[in-house]
Amino acid sequence: MSASSTDPSLAHKRGEQRLVLLLLAPSLAVVGCLLIVPLCWLVWQSVRQDGAFTLAHYARFFSDAVYWTTFLQTFRIAFIVTAATVLLGYPIAYVAAGASRRWSIFILAMVILPFWTSVLVRAYAWLILLQRRGLVNSVLTDFGLIQNPLALVNNELGTVIATVHILLPFMVLPLYATMQKIPAELTMAGASLGGTPFYVFTRVFLPLSLPGVVAGMVLVFVLTLGFYITPELLGGGRTYMVSMLVSRNIEVYNEWGAASSISIVLLACVFLVFRLASLIIPFERIMGAR
Template sequence: MVRPRRPVPAADGPMTHTLTPEERRERRLILALLTPALAVVGVLLIAPLIWMGWQSFQGPDGFSLMHYQRFLTDSVYLSSFIQTFRIAFVVTLAALLIGYPIAYVAAKSEGIWPPIILGMVLVPFWTSVLVRAYAWLILLQRRGIVNSALQDLGLIDRPLLLVNNEFGTTMATLHILLPFMVLPLYAAMKKIPAELETAGASLGGNGWLVFRSIYLPLSLPGVIAGSVLVFVLTLGFYITPELLGGGRTFLVSMLVSRNIELYNEWGAASSISVVLLLVVFAIFRLASMLIPFERIMGTK
């Protein structure tokens, strides 16, 4: 039987470890198992990103910054980004205000109630985004269910403009992305020990003080995780604003689509995508500075 070699002290440094044949075979096996996954990631993710970055610097005569210069000269680019981030912020804030109480009730409930509450939240996942967008179009249009009900009740004299604007886009997007806020919040809240709240109450704290001082800070990983998910997903939404925006809502995703479909400007579309990708990276970086990703993902 061959004994593994012991760590040998280096001449002028810390102890080094010589790999045994079994360890080398294990590493080669792990690398072999990872190779297919790495190849898929490289072909389907890394290569397209490299190609997109290269395209963004290509002009009629070769290398050029003309596509990035449009961000400083073309008002359509600036207004599209402003509108996209405004809708993303409103959707994220509304999802947090609605999703936090839902997750709180689900986390505090017992018996069959948590599955029922979460099941009601997850029901929209069983329907495609396109169908849900058309459903909201039927609900909010001038002769839709909402306007008809309000007129029948005598609350309005004429139909409200609920679609073909930011309001309809925001409502439908909020409905579609709400589960992405509730689920991280619920996962974070379920990890909060109930004994902490009991201890806070035993020390004389009322319900609001215990919630503000103990429960809310411990649920922040779920708040940040859900907010980042909803905000980033809203930035790339296309079908919902296309159907419910009516041309008045022009998000970044639609700007990319128009550059390709109408003008065949792959360089312009790539530059917009690169800028949006960098913004998303900055958002994740800011989130990791507030709370480490280990806490957000629940691994620490």
């Protein structure tokens, strides 16, 4: 069999490849112009000062306490938010996956509905609910459950509550997608073979739903790392996250180099999180939650 250059199937294949390239061109251009180029620019800026190469912006991570306390607080909040979304999201996804079609659509709609409201609006809504004379505190005081209003907002707690609410869909949806694909016969088989409902859940259902848990955790964790509006509005100036450090450096100090280096380090952290997660389950499964 000779693969001559006049082979019509080869020519057809080459034509097909050209068409694919042509169709991909617009999206490649968008990714290139809006992502790759700015990123390179960011890296460039982070190592420049007064027209010369410098690592001073990165050195500040070791010398300036604000830097790493901010990163620490950001990571702590991300951990708390991730844990809270797992604890809240798993039962929701479990019920939705086991319910009849109509109910599961209803439950998922309830989870996704707030998703369509702006983050800003939701942050203000939480502010109204959680403030000193807000709905939650006044109800609790009226019922005599507490004497003095609880500090629910303008601190880390307020930030966590609102962030959990905003990011819950990112936990519930991959969990639901994974759970829904676990065949019902598996739990039936587990039961018929003598497993109590608890035993079957821990040995069969839970392990099979783990990829969804990891996917949801990675998404929520990474998104929390970059949260800006919520800590800004509900943190009361006491909750300082990395994104705020970036914005302060630009808005207050006009320090583009410092802001860039912080962004690059945060980006590196995100890559690290994905890398660690991909040791547990493949990357495509995190994104597609297959």
